[in-house]
Amino acid sequence: MKQRAITAFIFAGIMLGGIYWNILSFQVLFTVIAAGALWELTGILFRPGSAWRTGRRLIGCLTGLFPVIWMGIWLLQDGAGLPETGHTGLSSWQADTFHLGLVFGGTAFFILCLFLIELFIPDPTPAETIGHYLLGLFYIGIPIIALFELATPGSVYLPHRVFGLIWLIWTNDTFAYLIGSQLGRTKLFERISPKKTWEGTFGGMAGAMLMAWGLSFWLGEYTPVQWLALGAIVGVIGTLGDLVESMLKRSVGIKDSGTIMPGHGGLLDRFDSFLFVAPFAWLVVKMLGG
């Protein structure tokens, strides 16, 4: 219990510092989180004892990190070459679309090179190996890109947006746990996550929306409608993201993704909801004019 509290305290300090110091610390923080989560994910996908395991885990990490680092470099250049500065006629949708093209265009060539690398590795199942690399790209790399987009509209870094999203997810998890353990009767998805209940899920969503309403006063950044939409997204997609991670872990028969945080499981366990929420949060807020 004491160990859990100390871990949580250090973790919260690192998160707050990284988010609020500046854009560079924000990027480094989430690049490191992505790297750690990818290391855990590839450890799940490439089983202990399989051939070339460490090499494959490294390539898998690199695949997921490629768009994150590539995007990070562009963001740090303070809009150099990005259309906000040169082409002010672009809407915020168009500017984000342009960034995505940059990130994905480079990544697509990286992926094609993975096929070529496999030629030179005597791997009995190249299709499976490349598939595993791609899983990390979409499950971890792309969500972090969505977070970068969400946090830097018009190339200006807005840390409240990142903190707000994480705070909503934490609120959702806490309310879901409290209400679920008190009132939970109806199983939500017993096959994948036996402890989750509908009561807890709705409780979590209610808590997140209530908190979102509060954040619209305390943090600003978004309109109340946008914040409430974020709360709802966190409630629905966050829960689904949690289930997806449980599914991936169950398919290989493990419980915790790692041991980096004593008493809290691995990074992937901590960020499973967050990773799934980020792209949808970006989309929904954008659709509401954010």
Added chain:
Amino acid sequence: MKQRAITAFIFAGIMLGGIYWNILSFQVLFTVIAAGALWELTGILFRPGSAWRTGRRLIGCLTGLFPVIWMGIWLLQDGAGLPETGHTGLSSWQADTFHLGLVFGGTAFFILCLFLIELFIPDPTPAETIGHYLLGLFYIGIPIIALFELATPGSVYLPHRVFGLIWLIWTNDTFAYLIGSQLGRTKLFERISPKKTWEGTFGGMAGAMLMAWGLSFWLGEYTPVQWLALGAIVGVIGTLGDLVESMLKRSVGIKDSGTIMPGHGGLLDRFDSFLFVAPFAWLVVKMLGG
């Protein structure tokens, strides 16, 4: 032999008609080719007898086709909403980057939904299944997108570019076969493709570059330097693309990807070089100012 000739004749007619009629027939032709190739690829990846096989093949096809159809719809709208028309200040690189962002942005959300779909399928290996879906996306869907970009600079469709690329690949294959079977002594990559030789590979590349030089007069479209670069790309990347397909087939122990073209194997066998060449052809020509 006669059957081979008839098949080749019909195939050439369909290709020429589709490429040269108009942009719609071009898109339909390559969307159908992509669909067929995806059906063959998913047939290789999801083995006969595996659970939910047909459903998974369909989802796999849909995943690879999603960017193709999505991009096709944008192209058919004659630049509506695309930056060439609204923002003439964008360079041709920037305009292509914007298109890629549109295509990949939509596709990324489609992929996230695949994770959610897997929640509701009692699939013992969800990570492998999603990995297989993603393989088709990168191996077939994205190259077709690159072809669309290559063929429609500034939203104007230039069929000679498509014909020229296919003609170069055909020249490369033919020269590689002729010279390899006469002079071939040194194995290129015996583990994956026992018949290929270095002599044949260099012969194919020389043939492709000679043809490329000719095409610079007959077709125009590109400068001689751009054509020669395309010839070299076809020689190198086309051969590698062929090897990659052999690798994927060998990993499941089959020889032909399908039987759609009697005597010629499957669509994937016919287009393996082409799929790998298209993205690199786009990149190299673009870098040379095309």
